[in-house]
Amino acid sequence: MMDSDFVHPLKVFDLAKSQRRFLYASAPMVRYSKLAFRQTVYEYGTDLCWTPMILAKEFNRNQFARDSDFTISTSGPQPPTIVQFGANVPLELARASSLVAPFASGVDLNCGCPQSWACAETLGAALMERRELVRDMVIETRERLRQDGWGVGKEKDINSPKGRSVSIKIRVHKDLRKTMDFITTVLGPEQDRHIDFLTIHPRMRSTPSSTPINVEALQILTDTFGDRVPILVSGDVFTLSALPFTSPLLASTSPTISSSSGGHTTTADTKKKPLVEIPKLAGLMSARAILANPALFAGYETCPWEAVETFMNKVARAPLPFKLTLHHLSEMCAPGMGPNKSTLITKAERAAMLNCANMVDLVDFLDEKREIKRS
Template sequence: MPVYESDIQDEGLACHPPSLDINPLQLFDITKGENRPLYAAAPMVRYSKLAFRETVALYGVDLTWTPMILAKEFNRSILARDSDFTTSLFSPPTIAQFGCNSPLEISRATTLISPHVNGIDLNCGCPQSWACAETLGAALMNKRELVTSMVASAKSRLKDLGYENKKTVSVKIRVHKDLRETVDFVRAVQGAGADFITIHGRLRSTPSSKPVDLEAIKLVAQHISVPTFSNGDIFTLADAKEHAKFTGVDGVMSARGLLENPALFRGDENCPWEVVEAFMEKVVRAPLPFKLVVHHLGEMGGSDRSQKGKTLFSKEERAELMACEGMVELIDWCEEMRERRGRRSH
C-alpha cells in the first residue's frame, strides 16, 4: 500500500493526506447543508484505481470507493496489498471495499488498511458468478447473520485501533425479489453497527441493461435510519438529483456514468477535454496498465449515453487512440490532440 514518493518530493507535503481526517458521515452533513445529495464514485472492478479516483474528485465527487478487494488475499500477501490498493498525498476521501465471508478476515483487513482510508465497506452486491460461488458479493444477501457478524467485527476492530467515530463501516447491497427480505436484511445490518448503506436497485439476476428499480430503493430506504446511497443508472447530474428526490436517499453513486464522463457531477453534459488532461497527469503520478488507460480514454471520448451524440473524439481520433502501442505513443497522441484543439479554437 505505497504512498507515491514523487508526491512528497515534488510538493514538499507532509505524509498525512488531509482527506484522512474526514469522517464520511461528516460529508453527509455538509452536503445536506448544501441542499444536495452526497456524490460518490462506485467501486468498479479494474477501474476504480487511484488515478481515476483522484480525477473524479476534481470534478464534484465527494467520496470514492476502491474496487472490491478480496480480504483473504489482501491479508495473506504483500504482493496482493501493493497491487490491490495504492494511495497518495492527493487521495480524496476513500472507502475500501472488501469481498469477504469471514469475520476474522474482515477484522484483519481492517487492521491493515484502516490507517490509509476513511472507511471499510462490505460488498454484498457483486452479481458475478465467480464471486457468488465463493459466498461473496450478492450471495451474502442470503447470509444475513454472517454479514451482521462481519459488520460487528469490523466496527469492533476500528474501536480497538482508536478509530471509533473517525472511520466508518458500511455495506453495499442489491435487493431481493421479495423486498421484505431486504428490509429485514438492512435492519439487521444497521443494528450490527453499519454507519451507512448503499442500495443498488437491481436483483442479483437483473442485467445492467434493465432500468434500476427506484421504487425498491425508496421502499428499502424508508426502513433505514442511517444515511443511504442510491446506486444505478446515474448518468447525468439531473439523474442524480431526480434519484435522490424520488427515493429520499442521502447520496447517489455512479459507476458507468463516471467512466463516460468523470465531470458529470459538476454538471457537464459531455466529457470535457480538460478531464483527459487531468486524468493523464494523475496516471503519470499513479501508473495504470497501458490497456486500462486506453480503455478509460475510450470511454471518455466515446458515443455512449452521456455524450448525447456529441463525442469528444472523432471516429478517426478514436482509431488513432486504439492504434497506440505504448504510453510514450499515447502521451504523444494526447499532445497532438491538444494542438489540434488549439488550432480549432482559433
C-alpha cells in the same frame, strides 16, 4: 500521512446535506477505480471515492496483493477513500480493515457482485442470502477497529481525525420484504446501528445492467430506513440532469455544463417518464457514467478535454498499466451514458488511439486531437 488528512465520511454526508445537495460518490469498479482515477473524479467534485473490490483473504495473506490492490497518495490531497472488500468470514474482513484503516476513511463490504465465481464462494451478491453473517462481519470489523484505536462511534466520532466508517453495498431481492429483513438485521439496534451508511443498487442479482433500476424499491427502502442511516443509490446515475427520480436535494444542484467537445453528436435518448420522488435518499454513486465522464459531478453532461488532461497528469504520478490507461481513455472519448452522446473524438479516431503503443504515442495523439478540435 497525517490524521488530519482524513475526514469522516458521515461528515461528508453532513456537508452535502448542509449544501442541500446529494453526496457524490464514485463506485467501486474492479480494474478501474484505482488511485489516478479516484484523484481525477475527486478534482471534479466527487465527495467519496471507492476502491475496486479487494478480496480480503488474499489481501491479508499476501504482500503482493496488498501492493497491487491498494495504492494511496503520499503527496497531494488524498481523496476521501472507501476501501471495498469481498469477504465472507468476519475475521478476514476485520483483519483486512485493520490493515487499511490508517490509510482510508472507511471500509465497505461488497454484497452485490453478481459474478458466478464470487457467488460460488459466498462472496458478493450471495451474501444477500446471509444476513446474519453480514451483520457478524460488520460487528467484528467495528470491534477490531475500535480495539486498534479508531473512532467507530459513527456520529460521535464525526469530528475525530481517527473516525472511520464501516458500510455495505447491497442489491435488492425479488421479494422486497427479504431486503427489508436484511437491512433490519444488519442495521441492528435503533440507537447504535452496526453500519455508518448503506449503498443500494436497486437491481436483483439476476437483473442485467441494461434494465433500468427499480426506483419503486429504492423509494420504499429509503422511506423505511432513510431516517436511520444515510443511503446512497448506485445505478443509472448518468448525469445530474437526467436522473431516473427526483428529490428536493436536486433543486439547488448547479446547472449542468455542456462540454465544448467539438461535438460528434449521435442520437439522444429523449424518452420522458414521470419521475418518482425519493426524499430520503442522501447520495448518488456512479460507475459506468463516471468512467465515461469523470467530470460528471461537476455538472458536465459529457467528458470535457480538461478531464482527459487531469487524468493523464494523475496517471503520470500514480501510474496505471498502459493498457488500462488506454481503456480509461477509450471510455472517456466514447459516447457517455447520458442523453448527450457527443464525443471528444470520432469512432475512427478512437480506434486509432487504441493502436498507440506506449505513453509517449498516446500523449502525442491526444495533444494533436485536442489541438485540431481547438482550431
